[in-house]
Amino acid sequence: MPTNTHNLCDEPWIPVRWTDTAPSPHPERVGLLELLLRSGDIATLTITDPPAHSALLRVLYALTARVTELDEAAPGDWGERRLDILDAGQLPREGIDAYASRYRHRFFLYDSDGHRPWMQDARLAEQCDADKTAGVNKLIVTRPAGNTHAWFRHGSDARPDLPTAAEATLNLLVWHYYGPSGRCSAREVNGIKTASATAGPLRTALSYHPEGANLLETLLAGLVPPAQTVRRQDDPCPWEWEELPDPDDVPPVPSGPCSRLTACSQHALLLVPDEANPHLVRDAYITWAYRKGRIPRDDNYLIWQISQQGNRYPRPADSRRALWRDLDALLLKEPPGTAQPQRPEVFTYAAEISEDLRVRALGFEQEGQAKDTQFVDAATPPVLGFAEQQAPATAPAVGRLRRLGELYGRRLERAVKRAWAEYTNDSKANGDTWAAEAAAHYWPSAEAEFWHRFRELDPTGRQPHAGLDPSAARMAFLRLATDAYEMVTASITRTQRGAKAVANARIELYGGPPKKTAPAEAA
Template sequence: MDQKLQFSLLSEPWIGVLWTDGTQDRPPAVGLKTLLTQARQIKALAVGPAPALSALYRVLYAITARITGLDEAQDGPDEWLDRRAELLESGPDTAAVDAYLDPLAARFDLFGPRPFLQDPRLAVECPKPAGVNKLVLGRPAGNNSTWFGHHFDDAPESVDGAEAVSHLLMWLYYGPSGRCATRTVGSTSEANASAGPLRSTLSFHPEGTSLWESLLAGLVPPESTVRRDQDLCPWEHEDLPDPLAAATAYPGPLSRLTGGWQHALLLVPDVGARHVTDAYITWGHRGKKPPTNDPYVIWQVSQQGNPYVRPADSGRALWRDVDALLLKEPSGSQAPRRPTVFATVGDLMDDDRISVRALGFEQDGKTKDVQFVQGCTPQLLNLMEERRPEIARSIGDLRVAGELYGRRLGLAVKRAWAEINNAKITDCAWAEQAAAHYWPRAEQLFWSRVRAEDFDGAWRGFRRLAEEAYDEVTAGPARTARGARAIEHARLELYGGRRKTRGTTPAVAQKTP
């Protein structure tokens, strides 16, 4: 293949951006070099879908750490924080960007001999490509059903290079487990892969008023023992990875950010190297790699004491996770742990310029993809526990109250439905209707209380919303005697249900806020 760069991610306009000045003469998309050198003039990234932006952020964090020297902290975390604060004021160094990226230019070519984040060996090690429809998430491939558009394997539509990068990133970070294309390496011939390191997760990214602020806020201090010549990103290794090598521990944060990938891909360009017409997609490593301990996810502990990442849920609004971002140890039986990145965000900026963007992909653990998930909080990190502990705790209590009445409402309508239909308590249409009525209104109440910092008696507002939702959903059957009895009996669940007493004393409603 010609050594000339064909689709250089350093210069090709593949990253969508929003500029701080809002003028129309600015380009809507830029290459990696412009993105980094003008990060102070860029307001935010305009990249989608949500998991593609989540993956791109991790790549950009790694590059930012490298060009700023924040990839090491040999003198300890305090000195690292001081250097980061100085960089916030001085802005990106164009010379440093060039010095890092120019020697690696060939590895940032999407279709070169060492294509960006791909394995050129797949053209020989795989008997055939998987097809461009397999590459593009949301397209039907093989015998799958058509949902978002009509695409056929007999006449596949190519995708432009910029879009192909997004799907490449999503496969590496969110790819499925199970059956994949056959790949033969030496005497090993396998056709299965483990799931990507972020599959089914929701991650949280601090965002400032400029991309430069966002990238610096997203960095985490490395351990003092980390060395940049060992903590390498995939494009920095001299050789391609050995897919049969035993998994080893990550030597630092950059290898964790850009490691853990279980899949290997190779994009096939058209003759002009502007579009992708086909793709090889297969396993990239035998056996599961160690966890990356990602600093942008919320960790929870199951009732059995096992830690797990809070999954992405398209039906769960972002406000229900806010206290897990503000508090070190939020209330609740599952004891969520705040993403590590937020431990030092307050050391970068003293005002309230930082908001939080949630990005994820609702999926099962194997192959089923459900929906992209995205949300953004107001600029509220000035309310973190380290700054205003009483307010942060009150916000946590507010969230708990909202969750409490949401659960009680769900149980109440399920019980009413079951009693009317002489059935077991289970999911039903009423539960979906009640949730659709309650949760959007609960979100409005939550944010209005947070903005006003008014937390006195806030639980009454959630209880009122639950009562209104219950009455609306059960209005029809309440007109019959049988329905009215069942509905009023189940209504007690809104207030905590019935509490049995000793002996034969009739049950009474449990007192509850």
């Protein structure tokens, strides 16, 4: 194995897009140090896989907190110190240089001397069977591995295409944050061999991030003030650990923002470079990190809600659900809903950076174990100026708009299912095909209608209902639902039976048949 090669502080591995005013050069990829030093000139990360984007943002938040000393509440006012850095237009070079001087040796992707490759466990080379590694197809989450069906590309575990170190590093992060539970490669520790892993901290969840005009704004807006009791020496990132934790013991509990951002992985990995070209990865070990217990699941970038059993869980990623339907859960202090959703903690403080921040949702629709369905990546226009603490007058209007859009979406689904059941004369017919087709017509139009009316809201509080006309909004969503209903049911209206079913079911768009009231008893 190459000795101390491919240092992620310097090697260009993070894809970025530059602002229009950024001075040259404009490389397509940068290392960690250049990214931090030039964050004010970088518009955004251009990582194509949303879970990798989400995972790397958490690493960058931790590094930003370290180099700015915003990882501790003192000295002075934390919020004012953050705004001072924003006004400077760049992260402090002296903080970046000092951190790099102390920890650069912990950012080697391959490290055979110090046995501390970045975000990896070199002990796996001895504790796992070298003939039964996971392989690079398993490492790269978009590839088929083993007996899995090939959807996007064909590949062979025996002769895989070797990924670049940059691609492997991003997927290393995906495993740390989104890795599955269940059976993995066997790992022998203290004479006991086991092969069962716990799911990663973000598995199944949708992650919400404030996004600014440049990466500097994005990183500063993504920070949450630490508790007064947090001390940086007690809040280490994995690459700052003096020693690797004992895998046979319970995992260390994160004690502050940096460890909570980076040290909650339930998986252990080790990349094996290609001997001929260290810019390629030849193999990978993937197994469990801790035999006992689980790190408490907590995160400042998730919408937390309560199940019917009273358990707290993050709102799951759903590739079919548009981001605007979560907007009041992001802007309101106490969003409505039976699940008692809790706004991501980051949005309590993000709007202090800028009122023009957008929200980006990143996630991976997947099950707790092996099944992965689809990536989720969505963004809003600038919305955080409408957060409840910034513009309280708009809060009811935002909530009402969202509820109206969802109300007519539900009514549309009931209407097409009833029309199908009456047409087929089968009360058990579920009409799922029609419902899916109607949803495909309605929800994109409803999203466009929502944002159109959202942009016209008055955040000053001078106009009643923040300028929202509830009656006009209701009629607009009803019209969209009606258009979708007529389009889906048009094929059966040519027959008398079909036309009657469509006419009868149309009332569901208006709330269904009126409820019958019992006659009053005679006096």
